[in-house]
Amino acid sequence: MKTILIVEDEPAYLKLLHDQLVQSGYEVIDAPDGEEGLKIALAKKPDLILLDILMPKVDGLKMLAALRASDWGKHVPVFILTNVAESKEISEGMNSRVNRYIVKSEMTLEDLLSSIKVYLK
Amino acid sequence: MVKLDVSTIHSHTEKNLQLSELRYRRLFETAQDGILILNATSGKITDANPFLKRILGYSQVELLGKELWQIGVFKDIVGSKTAFKELQNIGYIRYKDLPLQRKDGHKVDVEFISNVYMVGKEKVIQCNIRNISDRKKAENIVKSRTQDLEKLSKAQEKTKRAMLNVMEDLEGAKAVIEREKAKDEAMLASIGDGLIAVDNHKKIIVINNVATELLGWKMKELVGKVITDLPLENENGDPLPLSKRPTTIALATGEITKVTSFFVRKDKTRFPIAITATPIKLSGKTIGLIELIRDVTHEKEVDKAKSEFVSLASHQLRTPLGIMKWYLEALGNEEYVKKSPIKIKKYVEEIYNNNERVLSLVRDLLSVSRIEQGQVHNNPTRTDLLEIITRVVEQMQLVVHKKKIVLKIVPLSRKIPLVSIDVFRFHEAIENLIGNAVEYSVPPSTVEVAVEEKNKTIFISIKDKGIGISTVDQEKIFTKFFRSEKAIRHNPEGSGLGLYVVKSYVESWGGKITVQSAEGKGSTFTISLPFSPEEHRPKKRKK
Numbered sequence: 001m002k003t004i005l006i007v008e009d010e011p012a013y014l015k016l017l018h019d020q021l022v023q024s025g026y027e028v029i030d031a032p033d034g035e036e037g038l039k040i041a042l043a044k045k046p047d048l049i050l051l052d053i054l055m056p057k058v059d060g061l062k063m064l065a066a067l068r069a070s071d072w073g074k075h076v077p078v079f080i081l082t083n084v085a086e087s088k089e090i091s092e093g094m095n096s097r098v099n100r101y102i103v104k105s106e107m108t109l110e111d112l113l114s115s116i117k118v119y120l121k
Numbered sequence: 122m123v124k125l126d127v128s129t130i131h132s133h134t135e136k137n138l139q140l141s142e143l144r145y146r147r148l149f150e151t152a153q154d155g156i157l158i159l160n161a162t163s164g165k166i167t168d169a170n171p172f173l174k175r176i177l178g179y180s181q182v183e184l185l186g187k188e189l190w191q192i193g194v195f196k197d198i199v200g201s202k203t204a205f206k207e208l209q210n211i212g213y214i215r216y217k218d219l220p221l222q223r224k225d226g227h228k229v230d231v232e233f234i235s236n237v238y239m240v241g242k243e244k245v246i247q248c249n250i251r252n253i254s255d256r257k258k259a260e261n262i263v264k265s266r267t268q269d270l271e272k273l274s275k276a277q278e279k280t281k282r283a284m285l286n287v288m289e290d291l292e293g294a295k296a297v298i299e300r301e302k303a304k305d306e307a308m309l310a311s312i313g314d315g316l317i318a319v320d321n322h323k324k325i326i327v328i329n330n331v332a333t334e335l336l337g338w339k340m341k342e343l344v345g346k347v348i349t350d351l352p353l354e355n356e357n358g359d360p361l362p363l364s365k366r367p368t369t370i371a372l373a374t375g376e377i378t379k380v381t382s383f384f385v386r387k388d389k390t391r392f393p394i395a396i397t398a399t400p401i402k403l404s405g406k407t408i409g410l411i412e413l414i415r416d417v418t419h420e421k422e423v424d425k426a427k428s429e430f431v432s433l434a435s436h437q438l439r440t441p442l443g444i445m446k447w448y449l450e451a452l453g454n455e456e457y458v459k460k461s462p463i464k465i466k467k468y469v470e471e472i473y474n475n476n477e478r479v480l481s482l483v484r485d486l487l488s489v490s491r492i493e494q495g496q497v498h499n500n501p502t503r504t505d506l507l508e509i510i511t512r513v514v515e516q517m518q519l520v521v522h523k524k525k526i527v528l529k530i531v532p533l534s535r536k537i538p539l540v541s542i543d544v545f546r547f548h549e550a551i552e553n554l555i556g557n558a559v560e561y562s563v564p565p566s567t568v569e570v571a572v573e574e575k576n577k578t579i580f581i582s583i584k585d586k587g588i589g590i591s592t593v594d595q596e597k598i599f600t601k602f603f604r605s606e607k608a609i610r611h612n613p614e615g616s617g618l619g620l621y622v623v624k625s626y627v628e629s630w631g632g633k634i635t636v637q638s639a640e641g642k643g644s645t646f647t648i649s650l651p652f653s654p655e656e657h658r659p660k661k662r663k664k
Contacts, residue, residue, distance in 0.1 A: 012444045083439035091500045105443035109450045
């Protein structure tokens with residue numbers, strides 16, 4: 001069974017994604033911020049990380065940079081899941097080799113789930 | 122008693138008489154006036170003295186026994202006859218100035234006095250004729266001199282009056298100039314912006330108080346100074362190069378130039394300054410500049426607040442809307458809802474659709490805010506446009522397919538050179554145009570996206586066979602919030618911002634967007650993006 005780590009500070013998003021991914025047959029781990037997320041990622045080594053950008057303590061892009069700097073984290077697939085559609089964040093994300101940059105309010109849940117499915121096949 | 126001898130007396134009288142006659146004759150002969158004796162009854166000349174002959178140029182023979190007007194001395198024969206009758210009656214006539222004609226035809230001016238008196242029993246007329254030609258000549262000279270003098274004095278008068286007028290005009294002009302000057306000075310003093318007038322050698326000629334206060338220098342320190350010697354810096358505190366200073370640009374191009382940078386005051390404090398340099402032209406030549414300067418600290422703060430608000434709105438609004446979006450979608454997919462009456466399913470769908478509407482409006486408003494803050498071209502990277510277009514088309518296939526519309530790419534050029542562009546904005550623009558093409562198509566239909574490179578320009582056209590746009594509306598569709606009647610009827614939900622956003626993006630990239638359309642037949646939107654040759658490098662292979 002594939003494991004997905006969701007790093008998201010918004011409880012409503014976190015709960016829905018958690019439920020939907022479990023329903024789709026994944027093992028799901030939650031983290032409420034970047035600091036926790038990095039710790040869990042390095043400890044549990046998930047197959048995919050869904051990463052929000054704007055979060056307290058350590059934000060998504062900082063966590064991503066730290067992850068890419070670690071041995072294990074260099075190649076782990078990361079989907080940025082955010083509502084920040086500003087070019088600055090997008091290009092920063094691209095520089096840290098994110099696999100997908102998803103603007104949450106621009107994508108349907110169905111499309112998100114199917115793209116995760118395609119990716120983890 | 123002495124008895125008088127009558128004959129003695131008589132001879133005495135006779136002698137006296139002869140003497141008197143002699144004296145008269147001498148006078149007659151030598152007089153310096155012309156004397157003419159006429160028979161008072163007939164008017165015929167009986168005697169004329171030598172002087173008269175000299176005046177009129179006739180000889181004794183020519184004169185004697187003739188009437189005066191017979192000789193031709195008088196021009197006005199009728200008038201002369203009348204005058205003679207009058208003389209006969211009254212016994213005296215005087216003409217102060219009478220023109221007579223000499224034998225040689227010349228005119229001679231005379232004073233003419235005639236008396237009638239008795240010689241014995243005979244009535245005699247004596248005419249005294251004085252040549253007044255010389256006097257007349259003198260008089261005429263005096264008269265003409267007088268006239269000359271009068272003319273002269275009139276001319277002088279005129280000159281004097283003209284001088285006075287000129288003086289008055291000058292006074293008037295001076296007053297006008299003074300009034301204008303006062304007005305200019307008042308305007309200069311009361312103008313809210315700092316104003317600096319510069320000559321074509323960049324020297325400061327005039328500066329108002331607002332400007333001196335703003336710049337932190339005294340007026341006398343600034344007038345005469347070369348304006349480009351005053352420090353201007355960029356955001357990072359580096360001096361602004363001469364070629365980027367508004368003064369240099371405006372003088373070189375002759376065009377109104379606006380520059381925002383930072384000014385360093387005499388006391389080394391710094392403030393954001395907006396400078397508008399307007400060339401002053403005299404018959405096409407730039408002879409100087411008027412520079413208006415403004416402290417834009419407040420505007421900068423407002424801008425910052427605005428951009429903070431935008432990012433706030435972006436995240437604070439989008440997060441709850443995004444959450445609702447996914448929850449509503451998940452709810453719609455729940456077995457419970459799927460099995461519920463169609464009415465319930467419709468309600469959920471309606472909430473979802475309206476949530477989408479708000480999201481799309483928020484997206485458009487964010488784009489507009491970005492445009493208005495000039496943040497469109499903020500992250501250009503070297504991009505393969507065809508790749509982005511392909512991605513957009515792929516992403517849209519699902520929705521398009523549901524609407525029974527075929528969406529395809531027609532790459533007319535094999536290779537499209539890489540260009541520096543903000544990928545996300547380009548993506549947004551293409552998505553917007555294809556979205557419109559699909560939206561305003563009448564299914565089943567086709568939408569074609571063509572990409573082509575020609576003459577150092579990339580052409581991207583999106584062609585639909587939809588409802589089309591009227592000629593009148595074609596001019597307005599790129600303006601903010603404009604929606605055509607037809608578009609509203611077809612799809613009531615659009616914000617009217619999409620094409621405005623696309624146009625703003627395209628123009629910020631130095632490109633153009635045009636539309637060709639016929640009502641009921643469809644529309645073609647074409648973006649043309651020129652690229653510079655140095656951008657034309659071979660495509661790198663992606664890892």
